[in-house]
Amino acid sequence: MVQHDRPLYRRVNTTAYGVHHGRGGDYSSSRGTDDRFDRGAMRGKRQRGLDYTPLFKFLLSRVGDDWDEVYRVAVRRLDREEPIYWLVARSISDRQPRVRIGESSYYSGLYVDQDNRLAVVDPSLRVEDMQPSCACCTHTFNGVTFTRKYEASKIGA
């Protein structure tokens, strides 16, 4: 393969992070400032600035392959091995049908099966069945944009 040693991560513009609808945001340090300043302040709160999307796509493309080989290739093309285990469960209790990365990117949860092959925890999951959790983000599953639209939950009682 020609691109064998290309990294499985990429550097991202860190300003893309932290601008969301505020849930869970930490605004305490910028109290009393206007919105524009808030965003500027967030830039100072340095994220690591690495995007592991290429790794996740690589892992998904290797489902069914021998895990030792997949791992060996992946780890050589990463700065650290931890992101592998965001998708690949280390133990049975870690297995999840889907894994959320960042605000709105979902991927199939993976595991290593009895034959030491990379496998999908729940192969029946389909993007068509997934419901976005808000209207302001583009939700994706394995890189594919959700086909369903956000529905505001009905006001009960």
Ligand SMILES: [Zn+2]
């Ligand atoms: Zn949102």
